[in-house]
Amino acid sequence: MAKVTLSTLRRLKEEHKKFGTITAYDAAFAHLFDECGVPALLVGDSLGMVMQGRESTIGVTVDDVVYHTGCVSRAVTEAMVIADMPFMSYDTPESACRNAARLMQAGASVVKIEGGVWLVPVIERLLQNGVPVCAHIGLTPQFVNIFGGYKIQGREEAQAQKIVETALKLQNAGASLLVVECVPAPLGSEIAARLDIPVIGIGAGNQTDGQILVMHDAFGITPGHTPKFARNFLKETGDLRKAVELYLSEVENGSFPNENQSFF
Numbered sequence: 001m002a003k004v005t006l007s008t009l010r011r012l013k014e015e016h017k018k019f020g021t022i023t024a025y026d027a028a029f030a031h032l033f034d035e036c037g038v039p040a041l042l043v044g045d046s047l048g049m050v051m052q053g054r055e056s057t058i059g060v061t062v063d064d065v066v067y068h069t070g071c072v073s074r075a076v077t078e079a080m081v082i083a084d085m086p087f088m089s090y091d092t093p094e095s096a097c098r099n100a101a102r103l104m105q106a107g108a109s110v111v112k113i114e115g116g117v118w119l120v121p122v123i124e125r126l127l128q129n130g131v132p133v134c135a136h137i138g139l140t141p142q143f144v145n146i147f148g149g150y151k152i153q154g155r156e157e158a159q160a161q162k163i164v165e166t167a168l169k170l171q172n173a174g175a176s177l178l179v180v181e182c183v184p185a186p187l188g189s190e191i192a193a194r195l196d197i198p199v200i201g202i203g204a205g206n207q208t209d210g211q212i213l214v215m216h217d218a219f220g221i222t223p224g225h226t227p228k229f230a231r232n233f234l235k236e237t238g239d240l241r242k243a244v245e246l247y248l249s250e251v252e253n254g255s256f257p258n259e260n261q262s263f264f
C-alpha cells in the first residue's frame, strides 16, 4: 500500500469501499496497525482515559498529544496520522493555529476538533494555514459536562436535523473528514449519504464510510466501562494481528458494527 492521504480516503468513499481506522498512542501498536494496513490512525485524546487513567478527556494537554503523535508518526510508513486537538486548544482561530502547528510538526497530517457550527472560522483559518481538519460531531466527549454524561445524540428529530445541518456547514467550511459519534444508525447513514467528504462513525451504525474504534475497545482491555458499540476482536482471534485484520474485514464487508452494536 502507498502512503495514505486524504485523497485515498476520498477515493474509497467514491468507490463505496468501507474502511476501518483505529486509535494509536505508541510506536509498537502504531507499527502493528500500519503493517496490518489500517489506513488512518488517530492519536485520540481518549489517551486521557486509556493511557493516563483519567475519567474524561478534559485533562489532556497539547504537550500530551504532541508526545504521543511523535511516538505514533515515527512508527508508521503508510498510515495517515490524525491528531486530536485537546480541550480548549482551539477556542479561537489563533490558538487553533498555534496548537495545530505543534501537532503537525510532531508528525500529524490532519487535526481533529470537536464541536458545532462555531468551528467554521476555526476550520477556515486552519485550512488557510495548510492544516487539514477532521471535524467531530454527535457525542463530543470534550463537552461531557455540557451534555451531563456520555449520552446518545440526535434521537429527537429536531436534534437529528441540527446535526445534519452542522455536518454540511463544517464540510462547506472546508473540513476534509468528519467523525460522528454515538448517534442512531439511520442518522449516521443519512450524514454519510449527504456529505461528499468521508464520514467515519463510532457508535453510528454500519452505513458510514469508515469506522473508528479506540484500540483498547477492540482488544477488550479498556480500563472501566466498555461501550456497547465495541467488539473484542482479540478474544475472537487470540492474536493481535489477526484481531486487527478481522476488524478491518468486518468493517469492509459491513458486518461490524451489527445491530446490537448500534443505537436506534
Ligand code: KIV
Pocket: 023, 042, 043, 044, 045, 046, 047, 084, 136, 179, 181, 202, 212, 213, 214
Ligand atoms: O479521542 C478519541 O479516541 C476519539 C475517538 C473516539 C473518535 O475522539
